[in-house]
Amino acid sequence: MIKVIYIPSGNHAMALAGESLLERLHAAGAPIESVCRGNGACGTCIVEVEEGAESLSPAAPDECDMVKRRGGNDRCRLSCQAKLLSGTSGAVKLTQPVLRLARAERERAARAFQRVDWDHVESHPIFPEVFQEMGPILAGRYGSPVGEKHFFSTRAHEAIEKARQRAARAVGCAPEQILFLSGWAELALGLRILHGEGPVAGPEALFFPPMEMIVAGREILPWRFGASGVLDTDSFETSLARGASLVFCGSAIAGTGTRLPLARIAEAARRRRIPFGVDLSWSWSLEDIWQELSGAEASFVTLAPSLFGGPRGVIVLVLASGAGWPLPERGVEPALAAGAAAALEIAGAHRAAEGKRLAALRDSVESFWTEKLPGCDPWSRWAADRLPQAACLTFTAWNAEGLSSFLETAGVAVGGTFAGSRTDRVLRALGVDPLYAAGAATIWLGHENTEEEFSLGRDRILAAVKSFRAVVPTARPGLMPGTQAAAPRPATIEGELRAAYMDET
Secondary structure (H helix, E strand, O other), X not given: OEEEEEOOOXXXXXXXXXXXXXXXXXXXXXXXXXXXXXXXXXXXXXXXXXXXXXXXXXXXXXXXHHHHHOOOOOOEEEOOOOEEOOOOOEEEXXXXXXXXXXXXXXXXXXXXXXXXXXXXXXXXXXXXXXXXXXXXXXXXXXXXXXXXXXXXXXXXXXHHHHHHHHHHHHHOOOHHHEEEEOOHHHHHHXXXXXXXXXXXXXXXXXXXXXXXXHOOOOOEEEXXXXXXXXXXXXXXXXXXXXXXXXXXXXXXXXXXXXXXOHHHHHHHHHHOOOOEEEEOOOOXXXXXXXXXXXXXXXXXXXXXXXXXXXXXXXXXXXXXXXXXXXXXOOOOOHHHHHHHHHHHHHHHHHHHHHHHHHHXXXXXXXXXXXHHOOOEEEHHHHOOOEOOOEEEEEEOOOOHHHHHHHHHHOOEEOEOOOOOOXXXXXXHHOOOOHHHHOOOXXXXXXXXXXXXXXXXXXXXXXXXXXXXXXXXXXXXXOOOOOOOOOOOOOOOHHHXXXXXXXXXX
């Protein structure tokens, strides 16, 4: 292995043959920008090789041209294009050209920051109280709850039963309705056995990973939503009429946070006697929603504890009263079951107040972006009902894909900022112009995000936006719903980046 050293800070990272300098510099915490995400099209990742140039792949003509355009000398390389060679060892020592180094170090000294995570769409940090519940079990001696009957297996079984009762109290159902599964694959297998291999009726875009797992290999009978999240009644009824064996959806749309009309969907499935299941992991009032769905005769509800402060590796399945499950519980770790139950209880106790807090923080974030970034529009604000933690931002003048790289350098993580992402697919399915769907940014707040954190990060966000606009000085004409037609988009993001940067002199 080769040691990659960033001289100004002394930070380093070990590298394997074939890895790029950019990858390892970011791993070492070096403030190296990369607007084009490592495609060699922008030149912002230029570095100067002080030692170890023989350990790097030769520079191609295009790279040499870009280095020259960026004012680099013979020792400069694009860190995204320079790869570590096999059969070499020692160290590669790097710095930045003088002008870029001065700017980067000023920014680095001014930041001294804690990174901000605004991309909690699939997981949240575990509550400290959940750690406390899991700790004694992890440190203790527990056997398999489905193994031979002895002291250790009985102890594990008792821990899971205790967690089951606690989870049932949090959700508002009977303990026998609660099952702890090891993952979405186990859920998918049980549903196939229980409801057959027939087609599944679901949204036109599969909005959440569990759905993709559950419908894998099965025919999908799609139904659509309007741009504000309103159910397209005709497509929904047509889908159900085609012989669906199961209706399954989430409680909201991942790309926008728009809530779905669950009671209406459940009622339509009940009329046709089609089993209906829903994932409520994003919901903010588990008890109320479960009671509502129980009245509509929902077959099952799933909850991923990792989305509300619990551990990964366990799924809570809540069955309708009197419903059976075709698979035995196969021994979920007692600590995971205890952590899942604790997270449900904690989230249930605080979610009403937490929902209001996050909604206020989300509104502050949206207002800030709209005011400070020309062409930014909180697309999701048009939805009549949306999750308090979610915002979707589209841009008439700037491409969020490039902006996200500058935000990452400033220590701010956002989601959904590239073509082909889930947000892109979802927005296209909702009828958003592809120009905006491919360049939208999503913000999903979590319980660790605070107004104080946002206040401290404002200057860094503004600095990132200023740097981005300096590199991309020309606004991109575009289209928001209800305005004029959009300008043609280059076929690839590389084409767009080259059009923006190659003429810069």
